[in-house]
Amino acid sequence: MSTFDEKLKLFAVDLYKINAIKFGEYKTKVGLITPVYCDLRVIVSYPQLLNTLAELIIEYIKKMQTFDIVCGVPYTALPIATVVSVKNSIPMVMRRKEAKDYGTKKLIEGQFKEGDNCLIVEDVVTSGSSILETVKDLKNSGIKCSDAIVLLNREQGGEKLLSENGIKMHALLSLTQLMQFLKEANCVNESVVEKVKIYLQNTQVDPNVLIKNNRLKLSFLERLNFAKNPVTRRLLQVMCDKKTTLCVAADVTSTTDLLNLAEQTGPHICLFKTHIDIVEDFHPNFLKHLKEIAERHNFIIFEDRKFADIGNTVQLQYSKSMYQISSWANLVTAHSVMGKGILEGIQQSEGLKDRGVFLLAEASCAGSLTDQSYVDATLKLAKQYPDLITGIVCQNPLLLEEPGVIQLTPGVHLESVGDRLAQQYNSPETVVLEKGADVAVVGRAITKSADPAAEAVKYKEVLWAAYEKRIASQ
CATH class of the missing domain: 3.20.20.70 (Aldolase class I)
Incomplete structure (x- = not known):
């Protein structure tokens, strides 16, 4: 196991300890019932973990192309993108989910130039739709987007949908890898790992249906x-x-x-x-x-x-x-x-x-x-x-x-x-x-x-x- 993987494993266990990884029955954004749920909203209360995640992302993106700006998908990924921006000295822009009714009424806040290349930061990807919504608004403002880095790929079709829309997804962890790390650390037993494995085999998001059903x-x-x-x-x-x-x-x-x-x-x-x-x-x-x-x-x-x-x-x-x-x-x-x-x-x-x-x-x-x-x-x-x-x-x-x-x-x-x-x-x-x-x-x-x-x-x-x-x- 590489040093980077070792850091990822320790980080995964820490997420489990703060109850950011939950097991039971939960509903995802696209309506799927899942036996495992990653809730990274709690990480804002653990600054050391937030700092560790930012360091992992920075280490990963060293092997990627350079970017002019970063943008976190609203809202959970905003603090993650902020720490990455500060630690890596790369400017950040923010995308609003809706424009303000006063002031500039802009959807994209911050300083940028037309043609700037933006790295999208996201916490968890199931279908990839949230990333695409962010990319759409960024592109409408003249910003280029071709890459997104995420903590967890749930392996349910999101990577394919993003690829079909010109976005390459880079994931620190896959759900399969996460479950393996937690099993090795005795956080979960084999039956839980097998349940998640069967779930992934039987529950995939169909990108065509996802697009078709969007109002x-x-x-x-x-x-x-x-x-x-x-x-x-x-x-x-x-x-x-x-x-x-x-x-x-x-x-x-x-x-x-x-x-x-x-x-x-x-x-x-x-x-x-x-x-x-x-x-x-x-x-x-x-x-x-x-x-x-x-x-x-x-x-x-x-x-x-x-x-x-x-x-x-x-x-x-x-x-x-x-x-x-x-x-x-x-x-x-x-x-x-x-x-x-x-x-x-x-x-x-x-x-x-x-x-x-x-x-x-x-x-x-x-x-x-x-x-x-x-x-x-x-x-x-x-x-x-x-x-x-x-x-x-x-x-x-x-x-x-x-x-x-x-x-x-x-x-x-x-x-x-x-x-x-x-x-x-x-x-x-x-x-x-x-x-x-x-x-x-x-x-x-x-x-x-x-x-x-x-x-x-x-x-x-x-x-x-x-x-x-x-x-x-x-």
Whole structure:
């Protein structure tokens, strides 16, 4: 055993001692259940081990080409890349998972030049998808990427996928080697080693399936097969047929203005979003005219009610109020704050047979209180109601593994400005290419325009071009 291998073995045993190597049943990012899990997030609490890992990486890369910069895959590999950068005196850049809504709004932070050669640093590779996401953003910023160094190769297809995408993976350890080291150190017995061996033989990630099932890499037509909610399927079909991802926010206060807006923008939209309770001259009779326009121009009516009460109250608000929303709006919005009762109330209401819900995870206004724990809980709730949930209202690509669910992103404007009431805007290209929007909501840019139809055409074309660019570039 070489000196380098001896260092690796000692390091592997130390990882086991700090519980960074776990045995049991764990779910990986790509959804596989594994009997062994490497959780390197804990290493930040052990500076000596972090230092040792950096030294191992530096020793390994001496035999590789030189690099101008390093970049750690967010977020576990960031501290690893930082120590490598400091100890090896090589500049580092950071990739954000999402751009900031303020300041420079950059995805890649740090100093670099176009054409710089970057070494990617990662902790564990199963499918390689996280590395590819990082490489994509780096390349979009003009940075070259051809090599990635990782601590652990789980030997489940990641190396192949990376190679097919032009990235050579250099692993300090394979999972097989790790198990052998732990066995030799009496950390695990032969039965555990054999269990992991059988697992690797029977559980490989298919790169083609991994790519195929990624929401951002699929066309809307392909995603029809994944949609479980009937309104979602209809919406995706409308988007394909009309080549539009535009939802117009009809925040007007008279029935005449609302119907005129529907007539003018109808040929160019997939969704017509109302706030029916701000219409000052509301009368149920006007709804038949709205439905007739929607049918003629092939768009879906979407009431942005944002239900947020106990199930029984929501059921009454949805189907028994003066607005009788369940009789005319196939889509509504709801907060997840009150839990599954809201969805149960909507699901059990009388009215349209085909109905769908957009759950609100993130808002476009500054100062929103929807933190990450709320977002995670919202996504978890959505997965419990696949036949009812059409999508998620959010500002970031939260549903990469859910091609049958639609991301709706509000706050879109060709001019990225705000208003005096904390509304924040992003450009159409930004919401589609960076924030992962499938459907973009445009309000005042269209409703306040002298020619709403022409403005709708402008937004429709820019948004569709961004969508085509997104699926073509993957």
